[in-house]
Structure formats: structure tokens, C-alpha cells
Amino acid sequence: MRILLVGAGGVGAAFASIAARRDFYESLLIVDFDAESAEKAASADARFTWATADAGDVDALVAIAREHRVTHVMNAVDPRFVMPVFEAARIVGADYLDMAMSLSQRHPQEPYSKTGVMLGDQQFAQHHLWQANDRLALVGMGVEPGLADVFARYAADHLFSEIDELGVRDGSNITVEGYEFAPSFSIWTTIEECLNPPVVWENGTWHTTEPFSDAEVFDFPEGIGPVECVNVEHEEVLLMPRFVNAKKVTFKYGLGDEFIDVLKTLSKLGLDRTEPVEVRSSTGPVAVSPRDVVAALLPNPAKLGPQMHGKTCAGLWVTGKDKDGAPRSTYLYHVVDNQWSMEEYGHQCVVWQTAICPVVALELLATGVWKGAGVLGPEAFDALPFLELLNAYGSPWGIKEL
Template sequence: IEECLNAPVVYEAGRGWFTTAPFSEPEVFDFPEGIGPVECVNVEHEEVLLVPRWVDAGRVTFKYGLGADFIRTLQTLHQLGLDRTDPVPVPAADGSGTVHVSPRDVVAACLPNPAALGERMHGKTCAGTWVKGTKDGRPREVYLYHVVDNQWSMREYGCQAVVWQTAINPVVALELIAAGTWSGSGVLGPEALPARPFLDLLTEYGSPWGMREQ
């Protein structure tokens, strides 16, 4: 709720970082491996803050494919103030006085636990980086991506696809740090470190990456 309703950050060379409206700049992207076209919108995420520190980029955005129904639900929660985190006074059900509760905590308590939805989910999730620019003086456009099938992740690890895809990245990073393959000091995102060892470990875990020329 917070991630999607916060003002998204955009980076542009010569201008730096700035914010835009939630769910701005909608565009349809054709995702690989049978997922197909999905409308994506700007969402706050740390990649926009980290990538330009290490990669000479003209513009960096982060977008999610949320869907119109989900966006409308989030906008309604915001309009009603149900995305607020500060406690509000509520009369106790037994009439004994007043309790203070966070509206967002109430919404979260009413929703199903995402980690328990795996058996009811079908399909694939995809995370990737769409890069447009020039190489050797010629225009080039590629999409580097990682797809996880929910049935595979449930069968192999007992986790739904989004949870597993989120968790596997820090696990791979920790292995690379422990082995001395990745090292450094300060706040370093993955883009500040060699990419190939990371991609190779994803493949070893049975979940290979892919790259598509656009």
C-alpha cells in the first residue's frame, strides 16, 4: 500500500531525481514467456536511486504492472484515509472506552496472507530491466529478465512465485559476498558489482534468466 501510493521517483540526466504522481506514465509492455502485454505504471522503488550512481543513464524509472482494479482500490483506500499509519481513536466494541488503531494495519489484517496464497495462484511473474541506448554507435534495445512460474516455485520450494523471486535475490547476493566474489564498502546496489556471477547462480537454483532483443 505504501510503496504504490508514495510519490514515484524518476531520474533524468541533467535534472537529477524528482518525483511524479502515483501511477503516472502508463504504458503497455509485452512481457516474455507467454505473459504478454501488461499496462505498467510508475511506482516508488530503490532502483531509481541506485542505478544512476553506477550506470551512465539518460533516464531511469521503475514500473509495476498493477492492473486497473488494483489501482482503483489503492486510490479508494487513499481517498478514505485507510492508507494512514498514524493511529486513530476508535470506540471499543465492548463499550469500555477508546482504542487507537492504525487504519493501514486494519486493512492489512483484513487481507489474506500473501505467503498463503500460493495454492490459489496460477501463472508467472517477471522482473526485468529494459535498456535502450547505443552500442558501438548503433541503436540497441534489450530486455534482461527473470521469470518464475508459480507452479514450479510451489512444487520445488513451497513458496508462491512473487515471494520466491523476491527472496532468492538476497540469498544469491549473500552467497556471493560470503565467497568473496562480491566485495566493497558503503551502500552498493547489484549494479555496482559484477553481474555475471549473480546471473549464473540464479541458473544454478533452477530459475534461469533471459535476455530479449527488442
């Protein structure tokens, strides 16, 4: 296995640090637009090399992949670059993994009740091409989406005979010293998923709702405690119904009132826009994306680790009937303490938790435990080997009856 890692930001660098401790692959080539980031990530292991390229340049990615005889492309860049990286992998005949899927487009007339172009639609439209070439595109293989989807498969196979709801519930008690507002993940991605109309699967179809709707307080394990969670657009709701039978699928995230207020303000001011606007400066007019300006003004999430304190939890709340037909309510979860991830790997807990899952998946693919062709989500594979290997990596998952 010769891996091309596209993206050496917070998650990409964490991916490299985790992969450096494993021996299931031959080489890892790290590519980023920023040479310093790529070189730094590649310093984690002697098997790593690095190069520079624009993640939006399909021809450049194809050339690099062919030069290095890449067998697997790992996408660790913002979701706006999903399709160019996805297309480059298909052209060179490499298997592909990502942690976020192709972007959505809201319904033009009724965005808060009907779906438009949904997350991942562009990728699933090419399922037949990947299948015909006997190549695998494993999409949504981070932590959320990713591990929650593995939990869905595990719950369906081992815990439940009938599922009423698959409810992804994510929350944390993380604080960041020295900042009034400092997201622990890419603000570009956060704006995209939080301000878009959330999607819900219910009664055999998808529908949308208002952003930040249907608030509920969820009590997270391992000392995190109660956190108010709200509906957010996320890939799990689009993935799980394709592979697991459930009456309802939801995604709710613990954002907090202050975070929600900031996002709403950005939206009101048009600072969530991705289209460039002309700005007059002393040197003349300049075209800039308002969202890129917001991202440039905020601290780099990858560098916040020393100021972060607390734990992050990703999990799936499953309700329905157990294997004997009795009512059951179970939360399957994965918690990472920032102090531990910083001391053990030098990466903050949110990006580290996202990065470990594709490394585990690649090891299962390398050993032949997971096999497949076409565009598939994590739910399409046996969950038990993944969860066992996650434990073996020293990052155990948990289960709690509610």
C-alpha cells in the same frame, strides 16, 4: 558466515527454504515477532535455529546478534523496520543486506514535482560509518530492487556503450482463486510504494510525478503478454544513477485498473495512513493504524500459493547504443511460474522470486567473489558471477531484443 534472518513472513520463509539447499554458511538464526512463524521457517534445516524479537527493538536485535556471534544480518521485514535492523547490524559490526530501503517523505509543498526525503537517504547518509568500520551494507538486494540493478550493471558492462534509459518493467498474469482482491505481496509495502509520488531520474537529477502516471503497455515474455504499466515509487530509480551512467531511469509496474482503483479508494478514505487513530469499542477507546487494519483484513500473501496461478516477471528494459555504436533495445528478465515454485519449494512465486536474490548475494560474499565496504547497491558489484550463480540455482534469467 553466521546469518541472522530478521523476519519469517512470506519472503523470510522462502529465503530459508532456498538457503537450506546451500552450504556456503555455518548457521542461520531466524528471528520474528511471531514465534510460530519463526519456528516453522527454522524447521527447513538442522542448521537453523529461531528466536523471537521485535524488529523495531534495536537493543534486542543487538543482544541476539552478539549472543550468536552473527556475521551477517539479512533484513526480511517491512521497510518501516529498515532503520532499526540496519542500526543493529552496524552496532554489532556485522555486514547487512536488505530487500527494501529506508522510507521516503514527500516534499511538503510540491510533492508531485520535487523530491523530499528519498528512499534510502537515511542509509546512504551513514555510508562513511560503514566504510570506516570496513563493513558492508548491501541495500536493495531483492528482485525489485535487486536483480534489476544487477541487470543494469550487466547491460552497462557487456551490452551497451551508451544508455538512454534504464526502465524497470514488472508484470504478471497471476490470478488468485476465491478472492476478489488479494495482493500477492505485503499490502503495507504495496500501499507505501504505489501511493507515494513516483521518482524519475532524468537529465542528471531526480524529480517526482503523479502516482500511476505515464501508462504504457509492455509485452512481457514467456506467455505473460501485454500488461499496462504505470509509474511507481521504487528503489531502483534511486540506486541505478549512483553507479551506472544513464540519461533516464524509470520504474513501471503492471497493477491493473482494479488494483489502482482499490488503492485510490483506500487513499481517499484515509485507510493508507500509518499514524494510529482512536477507535471507540465496547471495551473503550483503542488506537489503531488504518493501514494495519487493511493488512489484517486481507489474506496473508504467504498462504495464497495454492490459489495462485500464472507467472511473474521482473525485468529491465534498456535502450541506447550497443558496443559498436548501433541503436539497441534489450529486455533482461527473470520469470517464475507459480506452479513450479509451489511444487519445488512450497512458496508462491512472488515471495520466492524476491527471496532467491539475497541468498545468491550472500553466497558471493561468502566465497569472496563480491567484496565491498560502505552502503552500496547491487550495481556496485560485478554482475556476471551473480547471473551465473542464479542459473546454477536452477532459476535462469533471460534476454530479449525489442
